[in-house]
Structure formats: C-alpha cells, structure tokens
Amino acid sequence: xxxxxxxxxxxxxxxxxxxxxxxxxxxxxxxxxxxxxxxxxxxxxxxxxxxxxxxxxxxxxxxxxxxxxxxxxxxxxxxxxxxxxxxxxxxxxxxxxxxxxxxxxxxxxxxxxxxxxxxx
Amino acid sequence: xxxxxxxxxxxxxxxxxxxxxxxxxxxxxxxxxxxxxxxxxxxxxxxxxxxxxxxxxxxxxxxxxxxxxxxxxxxxxxxxxxxxxxxxxxxxxxxxxxxxxxxxxxxxxxxx
Numbered sequence: 001x002x003x004x005x006x007x008x009x010x011x012x013x014x015x016x017x018x019x020x021x022x023x024x025x026x027x028x029x030x031x032x033x034x035x036x037x038x039x040x041x042x043x044x045x046x047x048x049x050x051x052x053x054x055x056x057x058x059x060x061x062x063x064x065x066x067x068x069x070x071x072x073x074x075x076x077x078x079x080x081x082x083x084x085x086x087x088x089x090x091x092x093x094x095x096x097x098x099x100x101x102x103x104x105x106x107x108x109x110x111x112x113x114x115x116x117x118x119x120x
Numbered sequence: 121x122x123x124x125x126x127x128x129x130x131x132x133x134x135x136x137x138x139x140x141x142x143x144x145x146x147x148x149x150x151x152x153x154x155x156x157x158x159x160x161x162x163x164x165x166x167x168x169x170x171x172x173x174x175x176x177x178x179x180x181x182x183x184x185x186x187x188x189x190x191x192x193x194x195x196x197x198x199x200x201x202x203x204x205x206x207x208x209x210x211x212x213x214x215x216x217x218x219x220x221x222x223x224x225x226x227x228x229x230x231x232x
Binding site for chain 2 (some may be wrong): 006009032034035041042043044045046049089091093094095107108111112113
C-alpha cells in the first residue's frame with residue numbers, strides 16, 4: 001500500500017525551462033511534506049518542506065505547492081539547470097515534532113522518486 | 121558542518137554471511153534510521169531508533185536487526201545475508217522522526 005506516490009519515474013526538461021515534479025498521497029493524517037534530492041552514489045539531501053497550514057513555500061528557484069483537498073503536492077524548479085539533474089523524492093509525515101512513537105504517521109514516508117534530467 | 125557517516129561505501133558479501141553496517145552521526149540526534157533504496161521502490165524504512173537501546177520496526181524489517189548502544193551510533197545487522205538484500209543502504213538521523221533527516225552517503229551492498 002503505497003501511501004506516497006510519484007507516478008512519473010522520469011522527466012526530461014530543457015535548461016532554463018520549468019521543471020514540475022508531482023507527488024500524491026493517500027493518508028489524510030499527513031501534515032508535513034518534504035522534498036529531497038539525490039545524486040548517484042550520495043545520500044539524499046533535504047531541499048524544501050511545507051506544512052499543511054500553507055499552500056505554497058518558496059526557496060530561491062524551488063517552490064512547493066500543496067493542494068490538501070486533492071492530496072497533491074508539486075515541486076517547481078525555475079529556471080532548471082543541468083546541476084538539478086538528480087532523483088527527487090517527496091516524503092510525508094504526521095508532523096515535524098510528533099513524538100508518539102508507534103503511530104502510522106509519526107515518521108517520514110517516501111515516494112518512489114522521479115529522475116529529472118535537465119538537458120543543456 | 122553536520123555529518124552522518126557510514127562505515128563502507130561498497131561491500132561485497134556471500135550468501136549466508138553475517139553483515140554489519142555501521143552509522144555514526146555527530147549532531148546529537150535522538151532519532152536514527154536505516155533505509156534501503158531499490159529502483160522503482162524508493163526509500164523503504166527498515167528500522168529506526170528514537171533513543172539509546174530503543175528500536176522500532178519499519179516497513180521491511182524481515183532479515184534485519186539493529187543495535188543502538190550509544191546515541192551517536194546505529195548499526196544494521198544482516199543475520200544471514202541473502203541475494204535479495206543486495207541494495208543501497210542509507211542511514212539517517214533527525215531531531216524528530218517526522219522532520220527532515222540528514223542522510224549518510226550510503227553503502228552499496230552486493231550479496232553473491
């Protein structure tokens with residue numbers, strides 16, 4: 001039962017254009033959402049997050065949008081650069097500071113990832 | 121500069137061997153995690169620990185065990201390695217389990 005889904009395994013975009021990576025979730029208890037970026041042979045690095053009380057969060061070229069009613073979030077990268085080529089994972093949890101261990105939503109649940117290729 | 125280190129980047133073991141993967145973090149985080157990454161399956165949680173000597177099963181704990189004797193160190197143990205445990209293993213730590221985690225560089229384990 002995949003609670004966090006990234007339906008596009010790969011995406012190819014031209015340098016300078018917008019990259020849009022999508023993520024859907026099924027558990028309405030998720031309250032906090034994150035995006036990670038992973039280069040080959042390295043661990044994932046945290047990119048940006050959003051709490052359910054917001055519908056948008058921006059950090060430089062990266063913007064995350066959250067549509068709670070649709071249980072959908074997206075990551076926009078503008079403008080895309082060749083160095084952005086990596087696997088992007090979305091993740092969800094019940095909240096950043098929950099400590100009720102044993103609960104279904106007290107830890108990060110990751111999606112399957114989308115491989116972004118930015119062509120020069 | 122925060123750091124999560126893993127004992128090996130690449131490891132090759134034989135079926136039936138006992139395998140130890142070590143992870144150390146220098147951020148004084150209470151929470152530590154072990155994931156495996158496989159193509160098309162994303163990151164799947166094997167085990168996590170929220171305190172010294174405390175552990176909780178993740179989504180795929182079968183065939184694995186863990187040890188947390190010190191706050192900074194979290195070990196993953198494959199009791200009897202099998203070929204289906206060939207994977208990239210990633211260790212992470214965080215302030216709380218539901219927030220952003222810092223990941224180590226990963227260990228690419230091949231079981232022959």
